[in-house]
Amino acid sequence: MSERPGGRESERGPSGPAEGQEREARHERYDPSTALLVVDVQNDFADPDGSLYVRDAESVIDVANVEIEAARSAGAMVVYTQDWHPPVTPHFAKDGGIWPVHCVHDTWGAELHPRLKVVHDERIRVGVGGEDGYSAFTVADPVTRDTEPTALDSMLRARGIERVVVLGLATDYCVRATALDAVALGYDTTLVVDGARPVELEPGDGQRAIDEMGAAGVALV
Numbered sequence: 001m002s003e004r005p006g007g008r009e010s011e012r013g014p015s016g017p018a019e020g021q022e023r024e025a026r027h028e029r030y031d032p033s034t035a036l037l038v039v040d041v042q043n044d045f046a047d048p049d050g051s052l053y054v055r056d057a058e059s060v061i062d063v064a065n066v067e068i069e070a071a072r073s074a075g076a077m078v079v080y081t082q083d084w085h086p087p088v089t090p091h092f093a094k095d096g097g098i099w100p101v102h103c104v105h106d107t108w109g110a111e112l113h114p115r116l117k118v119v120h121d122e123r124i125r126v127g128v129g130g131e132d133g134y135s136a137f138t139v140a141d142p143v144t145r146d147t148e149p150t151a152l153d154s155m156l157r158a159r160g161i162e163r164v165v166v167l168g169l170a171t172d173y174c175v176r177a178t179a180l181d182a183v184a185l186g187y188d189t190t191l192v193v194d195g196a197r198p199v200e201l202e203p204g205d206g207q208r209a210i211d212e213m214g215a216a217g218v219a220l221v
């Protein structure tokens with residue numbers, strides 16, 4: 001597991017040289033042709049009372065808020081994705097899938113976490129029609145597995161976006177799938193490792209996902 005930014009911050013104080021360097025590096029990540037993709041920071045994943053709570057999601061919100069601020073000040077686009085399911089879908093264990101019921105549309109669990117900084121309202125909702133899949137760029141038919149693009153790629157192209165920075169929940173599912181699709185679509189892609197946490201149905205899934213993203217050409221920062 002990677003270091004937690006909160007711990008490092010408090011050790012060296014808010015204005016040490018390392019903090020300055022980190023801030024500069026963060027600022028260099030963003031410009032008007034970059035989009036920050038904030039993946040699925042929703043109550044069901046990010047709140048301890050959520051139905052699919054990801055351990056340590058609180059620190060993801062802290063990192064996300066700092067990155068969102070840096071992105072906005074550099075004129076970068078910020079896109080918030082939301083897992084967004086009908087009440088009945090083969091994505092859920094009760095309907096033949098593997099997951100507890102989560103992020104049902106227009107419920108508390110599907111809302112962005114209230115502590116997440118929402119600067120404006122570019123949102124992509126995934127799974128709206130009962131589709132399956134984890135990437136913010138594509139959805140899959142639950143039966144045939146045929147994939148279809150979401151609006152995200154065309155939304156980014158329309159804004160002249162060439163680079164994407166990804167963080168959020170969860171490292172081994174939606175973050176992984178979104179980052180891998182971004183690379184495949186030709187975006188220069190960066191993962192903020194400390195800004196993501198894994199579900200880990202199997203121990204080690206988080207690190208395996210990070211390694212896979214790195215091997216696919218995702219820059220890990």
Ligand SMILES: [Zn+2]
Binds near residue numbers: 083091099127
């Ligand atoms: Zn889901």
